[in-house]
Amino acid sequence: MNTRRKFLTGAGAITGAVAAAAVSKVAMAALPEPATQAKPDTMPPLVPNSGRPYNPVVTLNGWTLPWRMNSGVKEFHLVAEPVVREMAPGFKAHLWGYNGQSPGPTIEVVEGDRVRIFVTNKLPEHTSIHWHGQRLPNGMDGVNGLTQKAIDPGKTFVYEFVARRPGTFMYHPHADEMTQMAMGMMGFWVTHPKARHPLIDEVDRDFVFLLNAYDIEPGSYTPKIMTMLDFNLWSWNSRIFPGIDSLNVRLGDKVRIRMGNLTMTNHPMHLHGHEFVVTGTDGGPTPRGTRWHEVTTDIAVGQMRQVEFIANEEGDWAFHCHKSHHTMNAMGHDVPTMIGVDHRKVVRQITNLVPDYMVMGERGMADMAEMEMPLPDNTIPMMTGEGPFGSVEMGGMFSVLKVRREQKRGDYANPGWFKHPAGTVAYEFTGSLPPPDRTSKAGAGAMPAKSVPKKDVEVRIRKPNGHEGH
Numbered sequence: 001m002n003t004r005r006k007f008l009t010g011a012g013a014i015t016g017a018v019a020a021a022a023v024s025k026v027a028m029a030a031l032p033e034p035a036t037q038a039k040p041d042t043m044p045p046l047v048p049n050s051g052r053p054y055n056p057v058v059t060l061n062g063w064t065l066p067w068r069m070n071s072g073v074k075e076f077h078l079v080a081e082p083v084v085r086e087m088a089p090g091f092k093a094h095l096w097g098y099n100g101q102s103p104g105p106t107i108e109v110v111e112g113d114r115v116r117i118f119v120t121n122k123l124p125e126h127t128s129i130h131w132h133g134q135r136l137p138n139g140m141d142g143v144n145g146l147t148q149k150a151i152d153p154g155k156t157f158v159y160e161f162v163a164r165r166p167g168t169f170m171y172h173p174h175a176d177e178m179t180q181m182a183m184g185m186m187g188f189w190v191t192h193p194k195a196r197h198p199l200i201d202e203v204d205r206d207f208v209f210l211l212n213a214y215d216i217e218p219g220s221y222t223p224k225i226m227t228m229l230d231f232n233l234w235s236w237n238s239r240i241f242p243g244i245d246s247l248n249v250r251l252g253d254k255v256r257i258r259m260g261n262l263t264m265t266n267h268p269m270h271l272h273g274h275e276f277v278v279t280g281t282d283g284g285p286t287p288r289g290t291r292w293h294e295v296t297t298d299i300a301v302g303q304m305r306q307v308e309f310i311a312n313e314e315g316d317w318a319f320h321c322h323k324s325h326h327t328m329n330a331m332g333h334d335v336p337t338m339i340g341v342d343h344r345k346v347v348r349q350i351t352n353l354v355p356d357y358m359v360m361g362e363r364g365m366a367d368m369a370e371m372e373m374p375l376p377d378n379t380i381p382m383m384t385g386e387g388p389f390g391s392v393e394m395g396g397m398f399s400v401l402k403v404r405r406e407q408k409r410g411d412y413a414n415p416g417w418f419k420h421p422a423g424t425v426a427y428e429f430t431g432s433l434p435p436p437d438r439t440s441k442a443g444a445g446a447m448p449a450k451s452v453p454k455k456d457v458e459v460r461i462r463k464p465n466g467h468e469g470h
């Protein structure tokens with residue numbers, strides 16, 4: 001723990017850099033105690049106990065930073081520090097973040113609020129914080145070298161500005177960005193409107209999360225920071241499915257989901273069962289005339305999107321990035337395509353030497369989800385997540401929107417799996433199949449039928465427990 005004396009020393013060192021912001025010595029002498037979070041769970045929305053009221057957001061697998069009012073200024077204290085983030089049960093990553101977690105806590109304020117953020121650096125190298133998307137004095141923009149001196153290890157800097165426009169924002173370092181963002185340093189920021197706003201609707205549920213990505217070798221703990229494109233963990237708020245909490249709503253709720261992309265590639269975010277409209281970007285609320293219904297919205301690098309819809313279809317609806325490689329976890333990469341390859345002869349030879357040898361992906365990759373291959377200690381299979389009907393075969397950027405009729409007002413606990421009404425689940429056809437009707441028809445002669453030698457193709461999948469499946 002830092003002593004108060006140490007904080008004062010740190011605070012004293014910054015007066016030069018922020019003198020223009022007129023941060024009084026009195027304000028800084030009373031540095032707020034930094035709140036910290038030990039758990040990766042979705043914390044209940046933080047209902048404001050001071051300042052102007054608003055409807056708080058739900059940070060998926062995250063939390064909102066408490067503040068204190070000091071002579072009409074909202075004061076927050078962020079601590080940049082190494083953290084251990086549980087990315088999914090059984091898989092912990094050594095990241096950098098803020099106040100005990102990666103991403104850092106969500107900051108929620110109201111349009112017009114004067115905000116003072118103390119930033120203490122407990123990292124082994126210097127840092128800064130850029131308030132992505134905000135209107136603010138240039139010297140508060142957090143660009144290391146350009147608008148401020150770096151925050152050296154052990155120092156505390158103060159940022160102070162008025163949250164001038166309502167909307168969806170993020171924060172992240174603008175100092176050794178490649179390293180610090182690859183290590184998980186980022187957070188969400190929401191500025192609520194101060195009064196009814198013609199372009200900002202009130203909603204029942206307001207979810208926020210950041211899209212981020214890591215490259216962590218299976219069995220190791222620390223991300224490789226030089227990776228530019230080939231990440232193996234695609235996450236929301238530094239969690240990967242099945243470690244991402246579901247988005248629980250009541251039937252008929254108006255729902256908003258705000259997402260920011262701090263990865264190195266775009267993510268087409270796709271919701272099942274409903275159409276949504278994009279009601280906001282990094283630039284603020286979108287004019288109503290520009291809104292049209294979609295079921296997928298692409299979020300480019302560095303962008304934010306907020307989408308809205310009425311949750312009027314009961315069920316467990318998949319919600320995920322539509323790049324199929326982004327719904328995979330580690331181990332899903334650099335595996336050659338083996339579908340349809342008959343390697344019985346080769347396998348027979350290899351198993352003479354390595355009795356447990358398995359062929360990966362002979363029938364597609366679904367076998368891999370079933371097999372639960374032996375893995376190194378600290379990683380997670382590439383596709384997991386058990387649903388009521390079996391393996392969901394997903395990982396990474398995937399979760400479930402749970403829409404329920406029977407959920408009590410104000411109760412957003414996970415309701416469990418959806419109980420489908422009788423006769424509403426896809427089922428197996430068990431009648432006899434009609435004969436194929438193809439080449440005999442007119443027009444089909446361009447590709448005359450070729451007689452295929454009648455021979456059963458045998459596919460054997462060897463499982464770790466020794467028996468073979470067909």
Ligand SMILES: [Cu+2]
Nearest residue numbers: 267321323326
């Ligand atoms: Cu993606």
